[in-house]
Amino acid sequence: MANRYWVVSLPAQTSASSIWNRLQESISKHSFDTPLYRFNTPDLRVGTLDSLLSLSDDLIKSNSFVEGVTHKIRRQIEDLEKLSGVDTNALTVDGIPVDSYLTRFSWDEAKYPTMSPLREIVDTIHVQVAKIEDDLKVRVAEYNNVRSQLNAINRKQSGSLAVRDLSNLVKPEDVVISEHLVTLLAVVPKYSQKDWLSSYETLTTYVVPRSSKKLHEDNEYALYTVTLFVRVAENFKISAREKGFQIRDFEHSTEAQESRKQDLERLMQDQETLRSSLLQWCYTSYGEVFSAWMHFCAVRVFAESILRYGLPPNFLSVVLSPSVKSEKKVRSILEGLCDSTNSSYWKSEDEAGAMAGLGGEADTYPYVSFTINIT
Incomplete structure (x- = not known):
């Protein structure tokens, strides 16, 4: 033609x-x-x-x-x-x-x-x-x-740990939630991991010793857990931010995870x-x-x-x-x-x-x- x-x-x-x-x-x-x-x-x-x-x-x-x-x-x-x-x-x-x-x-x-x-x-x-x-x-x-909408979801699924959805990376057994204890998720720059491991227990009082565990790592960040008393959680977040560590809000919910999955399937269809x-x-x-x-x-x-x-x-x-x-x-x-x-x-x-x-x-x-x- x-x-x-x-x-x-x-x-x-x-x-x-x-x-x-x-x-x-x-x-x-x-x-x-x-x-x-x-x-x-x-x-x-x-x-x-x-x-x-x-x-x-x-x-x-x-x-x-x-x-x-x-x-x-x-x-x-x-x-x-x-x-x-x-x-x-x-x-x-x-x-x-x-x-x-x-x-x-x-x-x-x-x-x-x-x-x-x-x-x-x-x-x-x-x-x-x-x-x-x-x-x-x-x-x-x-x-x-x-x-x-799909691209936004995919960015959350495949973006860096600073922005992506964490629900697929965190298992129920990784998180402690009780009347007095809570587990936070910290996004730590890869080059600052040693700093995190040496300092997280002293960022505030009532941090459970040796409670931090690395769950995932990408090209820029590593994802760590840390367990502490509920009443010092806000103080911990402030101190973490000052040292360049990001505390991600996260609530593990099987129902919410299933709902997100259904939303993704519906949008794809x-x-x-x-x-x-x-x-x-x-x-x-x-x-x-x-x-x-x-x-x-x-x-x-x-x-x-x-x-x-x-x-x-x-x-x-x-x-x-x-x-x-x-x-x-x-x-x-x-x-x-x-x-x-x-x-x-x-x-x-x-x-x-x-x-x-x-x-x-x-x-x-x-x-x-x-x-x-x-x-």
Whole structure:
């Protein structure tokens, strides 16, 4: 699949069929590796020149919006599939690969009646795409909310001893809790372990001698227990903090541990359900937005061609996908198929900015041309 296509319209001085045959022959002879297709632009309702000029002012901005939403959904699909470790499936429009949909484009009269004013068609596309973008934001926010909750839990499970959940590291037999005694959990920097072991018994009175036991160690900290009288626990915490030892609040509860486990399982299930639902929605919505984008491109090439070549509509619309090394040759072929008067007019420096006002690109040519980037 090519990633970049040119949509081009050429003035048909005699007939569209004639210019098509000449273009095919020139491409075959001078740039045979450039795929070439007709872009089926219907006979749309022109309206007044003023309405066409007014519409042209908005064409590039509207195109950027629709194209942006298309790419936003595609990137979301790639992100979701990357998380699940699978390759991105081929993106389609109604079951047709997107590149084939572009190169075999056919106007959907039921969705966008050709008798509707061009402004109405463009506005319909804009509203449709804007609604899909709003839905995307809501669905992604819901999915990311669950992911954030899971990430917070995982940080507690896998972070350093200073922040992680300690319930999996402390067994009931490690803790003494009675009317007069309590076991505290101290997070000690690895380089301070000797200091801890030599000083914990003297941080306050009524510390049980030799009661400290190391339960766990990570790259930064070691987790120790210490048993002391309840009435001196607060004094001990203050003295420990002053020496750089962190006393973690902890209450061993089988019920609480089971509840946390159930919450984790529920969030993991919710995440997978939302991921699957969002991915399926993105596949469907991508097809809808891409289809809307191609219809917009058909309106754009029609409007720009009328403004460029005049009435009645008499032009040939095509899609090409030249390689980078063939671009210059293809541009030369396309220019050669335009009459010399038109060519010299549009190459004039004084008129270089005029086409930009008609929805054209920065580089101006004696024919209508804009680029579609699928990825």
